[in-house]
Amino acid sequence: xxxxxxxxxxxxxxxxxxxxxxxxxxxxQPSLSKTIxxxxxxxxxxxxxxxxxxxxxxxxxxxFLARVQRAFVELNEGxxxxxxxxxxxxxxxxxxxxxxxxxxxxxxxxLASHPDVRFRQFFESAPEMKxxxxxxxxxxxxxxxxxxxxxxEWRPLLTEEIFLIVPSNHPLAVRESIRLAEVKDEPFISxxxxxxxxxxxxxxxxxxxxxxxxxxxGDEPDVIAGLVQQGLGVAFVPALTWLEWPRRASHxxxxxxxxxxxxLGIAWSERRYFSTAAERFRVFAFAYFRDVAKRLxxxxx
DNA sequence: TGACGACCTGCAGTTGTGCA
DNA sequence: TGCACAACTGCAGGTCGTCA
Numbered sequence: 001x002x003x004x005x006x007x008x009x010x011x012x013x014x015x016x017x018x019x020x021x022x023x024x025x026x027x028x029q030p031s032l033s034k035t036i037x038x039x040x041x042x043x044x045x046x047x048x049x050x051x052x053x054x055x056x057x058x059x060x061x062x063x064f065l066a067r068v069q070r071a072f073v074e075l076n077e078g079x080x081x082x083x084x085x086x087x088x089x090x091x092x093x094x095x096x097x098x099x100x101x102x103x104x105x106x107x108x109x110x111l112a113s114h115p116d117v118r119f120r121q122f123f124e125s126a127p128e129m130k131x132x133x134x135x136x137x138x139x140x141x142x143x144x145x146x147x148x149x150x151x152x153e154w155r156p157l158l159t160e161e162i163f164l165i166v167p168s169n170h171p172l173a174v175r176e177s178i179r180l181a182e183v184k185d186e187p188f189i190s191x192x193x194x195x196x197x198x199x200x201x202x203x204x205x206x207x208x209x210x211x212x213x214x215x216x217x218g219d220e221p222d223v224i225a226g227l228v229q230q231g232l233g234v235a236f237v238p239a240l241t242w243l244e245w246p247r248r249a250s251h252x253x254x255x256x257x258x259x260x261x262x263x264l265g266i267a268w269s270e271r272r273y274f275s276t277a278a279e280r281f282r283v284f285a286f287a288y289f290r291d292v293a294k295r296l297x298x299x300x301x
Numbered sequence: 302t303g304a305c306g307a308c309c310t311g312c313a314g315t316t317g318t319g320c321a
Numbered sequence: 322t323g324c325a326c327a328a329c330t331g332c333a334g335g336t337c338g339t340c341a
Contacts, residue, residue: 018325028314031313304341309336313330313332314330314332317326
């Protein structure tokens with residue numbers, strides 16, 4: 001049984017006239033007649049009652065026609081769905097990040113020149129991002145920890161300095177820089193455990209010879225900044241985050257020792273096929289962070 | 302092992318014609 | 322006039338052998 005036979009059957013059933021159906025289908029009448037006969041042979045029953053020169057759909061034909069029409073509706077829906085899906089995937093970039101704070105600037109700048117592109121974004125830990133890349137669930141991962149694995153490419157995007165912020169009335173607020181060990185007894189306001197940034201700052205404190213006293217841990221950098229302004233403690237802040245805070249009632253200190261930096265990078269699977277939109281986003285991301293790096297140099301030297 | 306061409310087969314379609 | 326059959330043509334797809 002073939003689609004062509006079913007298509008011809010629909011037309012003959014609708015017109016109940018072999019010659020008119022053949023004209024509509026733009027084929028010779030004997031060809032149509034033979035096609036319908038083959039279909040009837042396949043099914044093992046006649047679909048039409050033939051009386052003299054007339055053909056009429058019989059009970060088998062009626063029942064079969066209903067099924068055929070439903071099948072064609074399903075097939076047409078399927079075609080449309082696949083078409084939409086194909087077009088949609090062309091315009092969608094899937095992205096997992098461990099540092100969501102970079103997204104507004106990055107995506108905003110990209111969408112300004114590519115308004116038709118849509119993003120699906122996930123906030124994930126580094127191990128989960130690696131799994132997503134390996135399973136083909138995302139196009140790219142942007143992370144402050146290198147993602148390594150078979151067929152995974154990881155490239156650095158930006159190296160940014162990490163500062164310490166203290167309340168403006170804090171004794172250290174008159175200084176430009178400190179050694180991290182100088183604040184070993186200070187109350188710290190920090191990101192919650194599990195965040196890459198928290199793991200990084202804990203490691204930096206260990207390198208300086210102490211374990212920080214965490215008085216408050218949260219998910220929101222803005223809340224952390226607010227608590228520092230209220231005089232409740234000191235906190236680490238990446239250069240880019242500091243730059244984007246509209247009000248800076250707290251004081252920023254450069255950390256001389258140990259070297260406090262973090263590197264943001266982008267990872268993808270070398271096996272993955274990239275849509276045009278994804279390919280453009282990758283190129284754009286490198287250019288965007290080059291500009292950000294220049295801005296950080298201008299601002300912080 | 303994959304690419305390519307020659308050959309074969311099956312089927313859709315056409316023309317001509319017979320039958321009701 | 323309209324349906325169906327026979328003979329034929331053209332084309333697409335499959336198979337097989339050859340070659341790099």
